Amino acid sequence: MSDTRKYYKGSTDGKAPFHGDPLEGIEAAYDVVVVGSGLAGLTGAVILARAGRKVLLLEQHYNLGGLATWFKRRGGHIFDVSLHGFPAGMKKTCRKYWTKDIADSIARLDGIRFDNPQFRFDTEFTREDFVHKLQTVFGLSQTAIEGFFAELAQMDFYSNSGETVGELFERHFPGRNDVHRLLLEPISYANGSHLSDPAIAYGIVFGNFMASGVYTFSGGTDRLVKAMKAELERLGVEIRNRVQVDRILVEQGRVRAVVAHGRTIACRAVLSNANLRATVERLVGQEHFTPEYAASVSQVRLNNSSCQVYMGLKEGESIPFITDLLFTSSAARFDSMELCDLHTQSRTFSFYYPKTRPGLERYTIVASTNAHWSDWNKLTPEQYEAEKAALIQRTLTSVEQYVPGVRTKIEHVEAATPRTFEFYVQSPEGTSFGTKFEGLKPSMTMHEQVRGLFHAGSVGIIMSGWLGAANYGVIAANKVDAWLHSLVEVNA
Numbered sequence: 037m038s039d040t041r042k043y044y045k046g047s048t049d050g051k052a053p054f055h056g057d058p059l060e061g062i063e064a065a066y067d068v069v070v071v072g073s074g075l076a077g078l079t080g081a082v083i084l085a086r087a088g089r090k091v092l093l094l095e096q097h098y099n100l101g102g103l104a105t106w107f108k109r110r111g112g113h114i115f116d117v118s119l120h121g122f123p124a125g126m127k128k129t130c131r132k133y134w135t136k137d138i139a140d141s142i143a144r145l146d147g148i149r150f151d152n153p154q155f156r157f158d159t160e161f162t163r164e165d166f167v168h169k170l171q172t173v174f175g176l177s178q179t180a181i182e183g184f185f186a187e188l189a190q191m192d193f194y195s196n197s198g199e200t201v202g203e204l205f206e207r208h209f210p211g212r213n214d215v216h217r218l219l220l221e222p223i224s225y226a227n228g229s230h231l232s233d234p235a236i237a238y239g240i241v242f243g244n245f246m247a248s249g250v251y252t253f254s255g256g257t258d259r260l261v262k263a264m265k266a267e268l269e270r271l272g273v274e275i276r277n278r279v280q281v282d283r284i285l286v287e288q289g290r291v292r293a294v295v296a297h298g299r300t301i302a303c304r305a306v307l308s309n310a311n312l313r314a315t316v317e318r319l320v321g322q323e324h325f326t327p328e329y330a331a332s333v334s335q336v337r338l339n340n341s342s343c344q345v346y347m348g349l350k351e352g353e354s355i356p357f358i359t360d361l362l363f364t365s366s367a368a369r370f371d372s373m374e375l376c377d378l379h380t381q382s383r384t385f386s387f388y389y390p391k392t393r394p395g396l397e398r399y400t401i402v403a404s405t406n407a408h409w410s411d412w413n414k415l416t417p418e419q420y421e422a423e424k425a426a427l428i429q430r431t432l433t434s435v436e437q438y439v440p441g442v443r444t445k446i447e448h449v450e451a452a453t454p455r456t457f458e459f460y461v462q463s464p465e466g467t468s469f470g471t472k473f474e475g476l477k478p479s480m481t482m483h484e485q486v487r488g489l490f491h492a493g494s495v496g497i498i499m500s501g502w503l504g505a506a507n508y509g510v511i512a513a514n515k516v517d518a519w520l521h522s523l524v525e526v527n528a
């Protein structure tokens with residue numbers, strides 16, 4: 037996933053650039069146009085198609101999946117971008133809303149390891165194992181631990197006390213930075229949670245993970261997205277990629293059409309999977325919303341972005357099983373800002389063994405760090421290349437601690453930065469996890485501003501990550517369906 041623009045729109049993977057009309061053969065009008073094919077957009081589309089709606093799904097990129105994506109490089113390398121780990125709930129979501137085959141391919145990770153100056157161990161990443169570690173490694177009392185988990189179990193979306201994650205941790209485990217690290221660091225990589233974010237958002241997501249560990253999709257992201265595409269096509273969804281939606285047309289407070297590729301496509305509803313702020317400010321236009329709503333959206337903070345280093349081993353080379361997911365840091369203490377620093381000492385390694393893509397005897401390693409757009413965006417081209425090269429070198433040095441000599445086995449290495457993510461999915465500031473908590477309300481109430489306009493995509497921390505985005509697609513699609521239903525009743 038290089039951000040070198042020559043790879044963009046149809047020239048990656050050795051594919052010829054696309055010269056045809058990506059909208060050829062579409063109809064003049066649809067019940068719903070879904071803008072964007074991230075996990076929220078795809079899942080929204082499948083629900084609407086099952087409800088019998090005529091759906092057009094438009095995606096600007098040549099792949100579907102949004103950040104749930106992959107890319108190939110010469111030498112037979114396939115890299116997954118965000119397939120690191122999600123909660124067990126994804127299995128239920130996929131069984132209920134996608135297919136049994138997709139759900140059955142969701143498998144639990146075999147190994148998760150922490151390694152930092154404060155602690156080092158393997159974990160099953162379940163409540164039982166965390167309780168055990170908190171007692172035996174961190175020396176906490178059963179009462180303190182149970183008190184924390186009991187409070188998490190009671191958290192729900194409607195009981196936001198305004199407390200931050202940091203305050204929640206301090207109340208239960210005062211002064212225990214090591215415990216705070218255990219509880220938050222992995223979630224920060226999955227959805228960008230910080231110590232300053234609302235405890236409620238953290239609690240819900242952490243609780244999901246604690247249910248029964250961390251899961252992945254066997255076969256890789258390419259297989260998942262291919263299966264989702266096949267299901268959408270079976271249900272009659274018209275899917276077009278390489279189609280940039282330029283505008284969502286609103287007349288008299290109601291969605292009428294989308295403008296894409298020079299064409300106006302009529303529709304009764306739009307489900308936008310583009311970023312919340314991009315939807316309001318770029319696609320619709322602030323003038324179509326009340327000043328209060330438009331102002332609230334412009335004040336929504338974006339979540340952080342990411343950097344990644346992709347390492348592909350030469351064909352025939354292998355590494356022993358170390359773990360699947362490694363949270364590693366040489367920072368003495370945990371700190372949300374350190375995690376995003378340009379020169380952070382904290383990263384995760386996802387090790388992809390042949391079991392990831394059964395039948396392909398290949399090994400890849402992907403290192404991920406959280407990152408700030410502002411750190412990377414301000415760099416000159418020379419500084420940018422130098423920082424990327426330095427990031428790669430730091431990462432190779434780090435991985436060699438766990439896999440001695442792996443450098444000589446690595447045939448392909450490249451880095452992605454916030455600029456890469458911004459470029460590929462058009463999320464403002466390359467945000468990997470959408471918006472902070474305050475984005476939830478405007479996202480969920482968008483249809484109250486413009487009739488027929490709905491949003492589904494990473495917002496509010498709760499609705500981000502693979503599971504959050506997919507589930508949000510379901511919630512939003514049900515609202516779209518109800519809206520379409522109400523139109524029929526009015527017209528009857």
Ligand SMILES: Cc1cc2nc3c(=O)[nH]c(=O)nc-3n(C[C@H](O)[C@H](O)[C@H](O)COP(=O)(O)OP(=O)(O)OC[C@H]3O[C@@H](n4cnc5c(N)ncnc54)[C@H](O)[C@@H]3O)c2cc1C
Nearest residue numbers: 072074075076096102103118120121281468493494501502
């Ligand atoms: C490096 C990294 C690691 C991650 N790790 C994990 C993890 O371990 N576990 C986890 O659960 N989650 C992880 N995530 C987060 C997860 O991938 C995302 O939260 C989720 O995939 C977002 O889905 P989404 O539906 O919100 O939208 P996105 O994936 O952002 O998709 C939006 C889509 O809309 C398209 N689009 C935007 N504007 C337009 C337009 N105008 N016209 C047409 N198309 C448009 C974009 O091209 C894109 O395809 C990670 C993310 C990153 C970047």
